[in-house]
Amino acid sequence: MATCTGCALLCDDIEAIVENNRIKETRNACRRGAARMKGCVNRLVPSIDQKPTDIESSIRKTVEIIKNARSPMLFGLDNSTCEAQAKGIRLAKKLNAVIDDTSSFCQGLLIERILQKKLRTCSLDDIRNKADVLVYWGSDAQDSQPRHLSRFSYFPRGESRQRGYEEDRKAIAIDVRESNTAKICKGHFYRIPLKGDREFILALIEALSGKVPAYDTKKMLELAGILKKAEFGAVFVGIGLTYSIKEDFDILTALAEKLPNFNIMPMVGHYNMRGFNEALFKETGFVNRVKLEPKAVHDNKYSIMESLIRKNTDAIIVVGSDPMISLPRPVLTYLASIPVICIDPCISMTSKIAAVTIPCAATCMESGGTAIRMDGKVISLSKIITSEYMPDEEIMDRLMEAI
Amino acid sequence: MVTVMELYQLLPRTNCKKCGESTCMAFAVALLGRKKNVAECTPLLEANFKPQKEKLESLLLPTAGAEETGLIVHPELCTGCGNCVVACPVDVANDPHGAGMGCAPTNEKVIFKVVDGKVMASNIKECRRFGKSKVLCYACIDPCPTGAIEFV
Amino acid sequence: MDIGKFLKSPEYEIKITTYRDIFQAEAMERDRFGEEYKMLSAAISISKIDMQKMGLKPKDRVKISNSYGSIIVEAKETKKDEPGGLAFMVNSPWSNSLVSGDTQGKGIPEYKNINAKISLSKEEITTLEKLIAPFIKKPIPF
Ligand code: SF4
Ligand code: SF4
Ligand code: SF4
Ligand code: SF4
Numbered sequence: 001m002a003t004c005t006g007c008a009l010l011c012d013d014i015e016a017i018v019e020n021n022r023i024k025e026t027r028n029a030c031r032r033g034a035a036r037m038k039g040c041v042n043r044l045v046p047s048i049d050q051k052p053t054d055i056e057s058s059i060r061k062t063v064e065i066i067k068n069a070r071s072p073m074l075f076g077l078d079n080s081t082c083e084a085q086a087k088g089i090r091l092a093k094k095l096n097a098v099i100d101d102t103s104s105f106c107q108g109l110l111i112e113r114i115l116q117k118k119l120r121t122c123s124l125d126d127i128r129n130k131a132d133v134l135v136y137w138g139s140d141a142q143d144s145q146p147r148h149l150s151r152f153s154y155f156p157r158g159e160s161r162q163r164g165y166e167e168d169r170k171a172i173a174i175d176v177r178e179s180n181t182a183k184i185c186k187g188h189f190y191r192i193p194l195k196g197d198r199e200f201i202l203a204l205i206e207a208l209s210g211k212v213p214a215y216d217t218k219k220m221l222e223l224a225g226i227l228k229k230a231e232f233g234a235v236f237v238g239i240g241l242t243y244s245i246k247e248d249f250d251i252l253t254a255l256a257e258k259l260p261n262f263n264i265m266p267m268v269g270h271y272n273m274r275g276f277n278e279a280l281f282k283e284t285g286f287v288n289r290v291k292l293e294p295k296a297v298h299d300n301k302y303s304i305m306e307s308l309i310r311k312n313t314d315a316i317i318v319v320g321s322d323p324m325i326s327l328p329r330p331v332l333t334y335l336a337s338i339p340v341i342c343i344d345p346c347i348s349m350t351s352k353i354a355a356v357t358i359p360c361a362a363t364c365m366e367s368g369g370t371a372i373r374m375d376g377k378v379i380s381l382s383k384i385i386t387s388e389y390m391p392d393e394e395i396m397d398r399l400m401e402a403i
Numbered sequence: 404m405v406t407v408m409e410l411y412q413l414l415p416r417t418n419c420k421k422c423g424e425s426t427c428m429a430f431a432v433a434l435l436g437r438k439k440n441v442a443e444c445t446p447l448l449e450a451n452f453k454p455q456k457e458k459l460e461s462l463l464l465p466t467a468g469a470e471e472t473g474l475i476v477h478p479e480l481c482t483g484c485g486n487c488v489v490a491c492p493v494d495v496a497n498d499p500h501g502a503g504m505g506c507a508p509t510n511e512k513v514i515f516k517v518v519d520g521k522v523m524a525s526n527i528k529e530c531r532r533f534g535k536s537k538v539l540c541y542a543c544i545d546p547c548p549t550g551a552i553e554f555v
Numbered sequence: 556m557d558i559g560k561f562l563k564s565p566e567y568e569i570k571i572t573t574y575r576d577i578f579q580a581e582a583m584e585r586d587r588f589g590e591e592y593k594m595l596s597a598a599i600s601i602s603k604i605d606m607q608k609m610g611l612k613p614k615d616r617v618k619i620s621n622s623y624g625s626i627i628v629e630a631k632e633t634k635k636d637e638p639g640g641l642a643f644m645v646n647s648p649w650s651n652s653l654v655s656g657d658t659q660g661k662g663i664p665e666y667k668n669i670n671a672k673i674s675l676s677k678e679e680i681t682t683l684e685k686l687i688a689p690f691i692k693k694p695i696p697f
Contacts, residue, residue, distance in 0.1 A: 006584070013507035027518055028507040030483035032577050034520030035584040042586060105663050128505060142484060142548045143577045150485035155546060156505025157495065165490065165546075176572055177643060178635040180548035184486070194572055194641055194668060243667045269575075289662065303662030324687065325587065325648050328664045329624045330656030336690035348587060349648060349683070353690050482577045520581070 003381045005079070005364045006033035007145045008268035008374040009124075009152075010381075016365075021385050023365065030146035037365060040346035044359040050352075055390070058358045062317070063402040065339045065355065066095060069315035073098040075304055076321030076343075078270035080392045081369025081381060085272070085279045087396035088319060093292040094403055098313065101276045102269075102321060104288045104303045110242055110266045111277045112287040113249055119256055122234070122263040124151075124375045129158035133230035135172045138197065138240020139267040140179035145374070148267075149184065153234070170226060174200065175240060188226070190219060197244040201255050208258040233262035239269075268374040271363075275372035308334050317341045317399075319392055320360075324349035343395055360392040367391035407431050409462065413455040415446045434463065435555065437473055473555045474530065476522050480551035483520040487543035487552060491515055493529045515543065522551070564675035567609050569619070571599065571653065571669040573646040588683055596647035597628040597680045599673075602637035606630070611675065618676035621669070624652035626681045642673075648686050 003012040006029070015027035016037060026034045046058040053061075066072050074092045077085045078101050092099040103111060113119045127134075134153050141148035149155055154171050161168040173182035174190045174197075182189040192200050203215035207224035227233065237252070245251060256264060268274050277287035284296030289303045300306055304323065307313045308331040315338055324332060325348065335353075342354035345362040361367040366387040370380050390398075411431040422444045424430040433439040441447065441463065447456045485505075488494055494502040494513040501509030508516055514526050527533075531540040532554065543552050579595035586592065599619065601611065611617065615630045626649050633643065644650040646666065653669045 006580075015507070025519055027516065028485070029520060030485065030517065030577070031481070031520035032483075032580045032584060034483065035581040038585075040585060040587075042588065105666075140575060142482070143580070144575045146482050146484040146577055149546075150489045151505040155486055155489040157499070157503050164492075164495070176641065177574065177633075177637060179574065180482075183548055183635065184546060191638075194570065240667065243663065243665075246663065247661060300660055300662050303658075305656070305658050305662045305664060306660065309656055309658070322587075324690070325651070326646075327651065328654035328656050328666075329652045330654075332690055336692075346587075349687055352687055353692075 001382075002037070002384050003364050003371075003379055004029045004033035004037060005271040005371070005381065006030070006036040008271050008274060009145045009147055010271055010371055010373045010379040011147055011151065012379055016384050018385055021387075023385065032146060039362055039365060042347040044342070044344050044347050044351055044357055046359060047354075047357045049355060055358060058356050059395070059398050059402065061356045062341045062358065062399060065315050065341060066097075066317065066399075067403065069339075071098070071312055071314050073100065073304075073307055073313040073316045074319070075100055075316055075323065076102070076319040077276050078102050078273040079320030079363070080272060080276075081363055081367070081371055082272065082275045082279060082378075083369045084319070084391065084393035084396055085276050087393055087400065089279060089283055089292075091396055091400050091403075093294045094400065096291075096293050098289075098291045098302045098307060099280065100288050100290070100302060100304045100307070101273065102326065103273050103277055105305060105326075106239060106270075106273065107237075107242055107266045107268055108277065108288045109247060109249055110237055110252075110264075111268075111274060112281070113253070114264065114266060115278065115281045115287065118249075118253060119264040120262070121265060121375070123377060124153075124265070124373065125377075126232075126263075127158075127234050127265070128152045128156050128161075130160050130232040131158075131234050132161065132168060133170050133172070133226060133233040133262075135174065135227075135233070135235045135262075136181050136185065137174045137235055137237055138176075138242070138244060139236045139238020140175070140181045140240075141236060141238075141267065142180035142184065144238070144269060145267060148236075149181070153236070154184070172223070172226065188223075190223065195244050197241050198248065198251060201245075201251050205255055205258055227259060227262070230259075230261050233259065234265055235259075235262055236265050236267050238267045266374060272371040274374055274376065275370075278372055278376070305331060313338060315339045315341070317343065318350055318354075319343045320345075322348040322350045324353060343392055345389065358395055359389055360395055361387055361389035363391070367393070369393065407435055410434050410459065413459050413462075414444060415452065417446065419446060421445050434459070437555075473532075474524050474527050475553045475555060476524055477551045477553070478521045480549040481521045482549060482551075483517045483522065484548060485515075485517055485522075486546035486548070487522060488513065488515040488517060490542045490546045492531060492540065492542055493526075497529070565610070566672045566674040569601075569642050569671055569673045570640065571619075571642045571644055571650070571671060572667045573644050573650045573669075576645045579645045579647065592647075593680070593683060594629075596645055597626070597649050598631050598644070599628050600631045600633045600643040602633050602639040602642075604639040605642065606632055608639075609673065616676050616678065616680060617673050618678065619653060619671045619673050621653055621671040623655055626652050626686075627676050627678045628680060644669075648683060649681065652681075652686060 173185040203213035286298040339355040497512035582591040
């Protein structure tokens with residue numbers, strides 16, 4: 001059995017049929033997972049200033065760049081194993097560097113709340129076994145974590161949910177558009193206006209408190225009625241909700257207080273983003289945006305976005321992430337103007353502007369380790385094919401030695 | 404996908420019973436269910452019905468890819484989410500601790516399996532829509548986010 | 556004389572939010588410089604009502620621009636009926652071309668809340684190569 005690293009569900013029931021050291025066929029993986037396991041068509045090659053070189057020269061050049069940097073940054077690691085993440089954090093510490101990852105503009109704030117135990121949470125296995133009311137909020141699991149509904153939340157039979165989803169479970173979608181997930185939730189789709197989550201939560205809190213909500217009264221009372229009856233509920237918080245309420249997480253806490261039978265589940269995209277957040281949290285008390293001086297200092301100015309806007313970073317190591325694809329265009333000019341070291345299995349937009357590129361093995365096909373699922377469960381990743389590529393963990397080691 | 408009405412509109416609509424069905428409508432239903440061939444309506448073979456006959460044949464063509472019982476999966480629409488695998492009552496009954504629990508199927512008796520990110524159907528004779536005590540089951544169609552499963 | 560060439564296509568204000576699509580994610584896993592990724596990313600889904608209001612048809616090319624960037628993408632009708640007033644793009648470097656870099660010090664860009672202008676266009680769909688070109692210092696073989 002192999003584990004898929006296509007998203008933070010880390011499906012570990014994948015059968016991969018290997019022929020001539022290539023994955024010929026996958027079973028049980030969804031469309032995205034199958035593509036991921038079969039690998040990208042364009043592998044990265046080592047390069048300096050976009051001219052091909054050997055990996056040793058790339059590593060030497062990287063060391064030269066970061067040693068000369070006044071304020072280096074390590075970014076990414078969400079697509080790396082826990083082992084590589086631990087080494088990355090140590091490397092950042094040694095460099096007195098700033099460290100941040102995609103959770104900085106994704107689910108970081110939510111995961112921080114969960115790790116601080118400010119929000120109640122549970123495991124996906126609990127949800128499969130016990131959950132009767134499921135709320136997909138600003139989350140289109142069908143497209144982002146495609147096997148979420150079939151493996152854990154809606155469709156499977158669980159210990160105390162033996163009769164099938166039509167009788168045992170209710171699925172509710174709250175979103176600005178009728179997503180594929182909302183389509184499955186049929187009669188329980190609540191469409192809200194863009195940025196309307198806050199108002200919706202406030203009205204829902206009123207309805208749950210027995211008051212008459214000012215907003216869409218009939219539907220709100222109906223929803224409150226369903227939620228109140230839940231024996232074991234789950235709210236799947238997608239980035240739609242996270243982006244909408246921004247740093248105003250107290251409002252979600254307030255809602256959670258009104259829903260004592262509910263647990264909050266962060267819907268994470270990158271397969272080991274939670275792993276990064278947990279590792280940094282254990283080390284520093286913060287999930288991202290930290291400068292390791294080497295004492296940890298947390299500040300929004302250490303976020304990737306603010307570091308680039310304020311031009312505070314003068315060299316950046318990007319591991320398994322493609323900020324040129326995921327960041328807004330206005331900050332790309334500065335990103336492309338500083339030396340970027342790109343460590344990735346595949347050619348990416350970031351590798352195209354990088355001063356140095358270092359190819360690495362694709363986790364879970366060419367290298368193993370562990371990763372943390374969206375619910376906090378540790379999942380092991382096994383190597384299924386051999387390759388000439390170094391795992392990113394080893395690259396971190398090599399950089400550490402050389403500094 | 405083609406409907407009974409569309410097929411019916413193209414038939415001679417004389418209820419002549421030459422096809423062995425009592426009405427043209429019944430014949431249309433039988434066509435859709437793959438129980439009859441277009442050629443069994445002999446009046447259609449006459450020259451003046453040529454366009455209708457060709458249209459009927461082209462409408463019924465996609466089923467060339469259909470399984471014997473009429474279940475079609477459109478691979479280009481399928482996301483491989485596995486909802487149908489877990490929701491199909493046959494899969495639950497035949498593999499309660501695998502497919503039924505949302506896990507990978509543990510035996511070959513299931514109807515749905517996800518291969519290379521897309522669903523593949525087998526053992527279709529087990530489907531509840533067929534056989535003696537058939538029921539109109541929608542358990543694989545309803546949970547599909549993209550309409551990738553169809554019965555013709 | 557060709558009058559048409561002096562007539563600018565009408566421009567409309569549009570609000571865009573972003574979402575994820577499994578087919579586009581699959582294409583990205585395979586080849587982010589490939590045709591499939593471009594086709595699935597360089598597109599905007601607009602409700603039927605809004606399409607009619609703006610006189611657009613599916614497959615029309617449209618120019619979407621604001622002070623952060625400008626792109627040419629394909630117009631599509633939303634798969635499900637949407638009430639209008641909001642258009643949708645799959646999260647990608649194309650949508651990110653329209654996102655502000657200002658996070659008000661908070662570090663989270665407004666990925667899902669984009670205001671732009673839209674108009675019919677005859678230009679080619681923006682390629683990834685074109686999006687990245689200004690950031691590349693030296694020419695490199697793709
Ligand atoms: S749901 Fe996620 S982890 Fe599971 S197979 Fe699909 S992409 Fe891979
Ligand atoms: S043979 Fe043709 S025309 Fe006659 S009843 Fe059957 S379908 Fe109708
Ligand atoms: S119709 Fe019912 S029994 Fe037949 S394949 Fe679909 S879910 Fe299974
Ligand atoms: S439910 Fe639909 S999309 Fe999902 S695996 Fe089955 S056929 Fe494919």
